[in-house]
Amino acid sequence: xxxxxxxxxDPESDYGxxxxxxxxxxxxxxxxxxxxxxxxxxxxxxxxxxxxxxxIDRVFGLSLDGILHFMIWQPVTYMFLHGGVMHLLxxxxxxxxxxxxFERAFGTRRLLRFYFICGIVGGFAFLGLALARPDxxxxxxxxxxxxxxxxxxxxxIFFPHIQVVLFIIPMPIRVFGLIVAAMLLFQALSPEGIxxxxxxxxxxxxxxxxxxxxxxxxxxxxxxxxxxxGIPVGRAAGWFRRGFRAGAWERRRxxxxxxxxxxxxxxxxxxxxxxxxxxxSEKKTLAEATRRQQERDRQVxxxxxx
Numbered sequence: 001x002x003x004x005x006x007x008x009x010d011p012e013s014d015y016g017x018x019x020x021x022x023x024x025x026x027x028x029x030x031x032x033x034x035x036x037x038x039x040x041x042x043x044x045x046x047x048x049x050x051x052x053x054x055x056i057d058r059v060f061g062l063s064l065d066g067i068l069h070f071m072i073w074q075p076v077t078y079m080f081l082h083g084g085v086m087h088l089l090x091x092x093x094x095x096x097x098x099x100x101x102f103e104r105a106f107g108t109r110r111l112l113r114f115y116f117i118c119g120i121v122g123g124f125a126f127l128g129l130a131l132a133r134p135d136x137x138x139x140x141x142x143x144x145x146x147x148x149x150x151x152x153x154x155x156x157i158f159f160p161h162i163q164v165v166l167f168i169i170p171m172p173i174r175v176f177g178l179i180v181a182a183m184l185l186f187q188a189l190s191p192e193g194i195x196x197x198x199x200x201x202x203x204x205x206x207x208x209x210x211x212x213x214x215x216x217x218x219x220x221x222x223x224x225x226x227x228x229x230g231i232p233v234g235r236a237a238g239w240f241r242r243g244f245r246a247g248a249w250e251r252r253r254x255x256x257x258x259x260x261x262x263x264x265x266x267x268x269x270x271x272x273x274x275x276x277x278x279x280x281s282e283k284k285t286l287a288e289a290t291r292r293q294q295e296r297d298r299q300v301x302x303x304x305x306x
Contacts (some may be wrong), residue, residue, distance in 0.1 A: 079119045121205055153210035
């Protein structure tokens, strides 16, 4: 067989040609509802401003003045308001890209807890800035960036395979995270200072909160520099004492292993003595394990379909 008989010798063949494939995953339930709510609130805000000249940002955006007037809903509601189309688009893309992987790996409930914890703590950091700088007391904070930066931190740590496109240049999510951090550092060191100081404080607080949440969940990342062995971030920083509560992630894995062992025992009993030999509790355990496995399969299927 000569080289002329091979597929790559045909100039009309597509064999060996470079290919760029762009694929969009279907977001999970949690990410989908977060995006839908943000978009609906954005257009509702536009309608109220144009038709009735009502500015809801002062009521539902986060400000120290609002909190002092007992608008206690603001630490949550500010995350669903945005100042323009680009502000909304960038935040929703960040939530979609990073949140979809997070929800697929850790589940909807954990995603929602993580999202709101990072966003609320980011809002409280802004309130702390307003307490330290009285000129910020009447300024209000809007946007989901605090929670978004928490998801970005999660993606940098747990999902390095994510690729993003910045100015038509594809890059790994960790490179993108370094660029974001470098831009913030450059602003901080420049003579003009940080232009959007309140927003950046919220961003940094959301990212740092993500690390603290992972430490609380027992999912502390390890930092590896060159040939040195990885060191847990929590231990390196000295933030938490040794022997802190066991992580929820380890407990979940342990429960899952125990459940699988129990199901294996029940299935072995069925093979030997038949289904009629099972007790009521064993049938219930088998049914619950089947239901949970079917739910996990459905979540994976939803994440893989376009």
